[in-house]
Structure formats: structure tokens, C-alpha cells
Amino acid sequence: MHCRQGEIDLIMKDKQTFVFVEVKFRKNNQFGGAIAAVSQAKQNKIKHCVAFFLHQAKLNEYNTPCRFDVIALEGDINNPQITWLKNAF
Numbered sequence: 491m492h493c494r495q496g497e498i499d500l501i502m503k504d505k506q507t508f509v510f511v512e513v514k515f516r517k518n519n520q521f522g523g524a525i526a527a528v529s530q531a532k533q534n535k536i537k538h539c540v541a542f543f544l545h546q547a548k549l550n551e552y553n554t555p556c557r558f559d560v561i562a563l564e565g566d567i568n569n570p571q572i573t574w575l576k577n578a579f
Contacts, residue, residue, distance in 0.1 A: 496535035507555040524562035
């Protein structure tokens, strides 16, 4: 989903909780790796997009259960190491 502030890679539901997922790939961890690429600024952009998504869906952002996950892929694109951080931020 795209909005003025950025984008959300995946939107899913886990029972009654909306799960917003940021997916990052890095070939190596020379500059901190895929997880480090989800900076505080990126997290803030995602949160703004989520607020926009919830508003568009006519949901209250304060009463709607939400979770922010990060899926980090590192290494060979054909066989990456995958790390899924639930409740990453």
C-alpha cells in the first residue's frame, strides 16, 4: 500500500490483529544488514502509512490491534538467510 509518506510492503491479519510487514533484503551486512536498514525514520514512515490505511478503512488507530514485523533477507538472493522479527517496533 502506498501513501504520501511511504509504503507498506505487506498487510496481513493474525486473528483480529493487523500485521504490517516491512521486507528488507541485503546482499551482505557490510552496512549493518537488512534489520539495521529499518531505521527510526523508516519506522515513522510506516506508522504514518498505517494510520492512513486505518483511516481509509474507517478503523480507529487507537483501538485497532496492530503489530509491526520485519522480514530480513540476507545473502544469496536465490537462497537467503531469513529472519522474521515479530513486534519489531
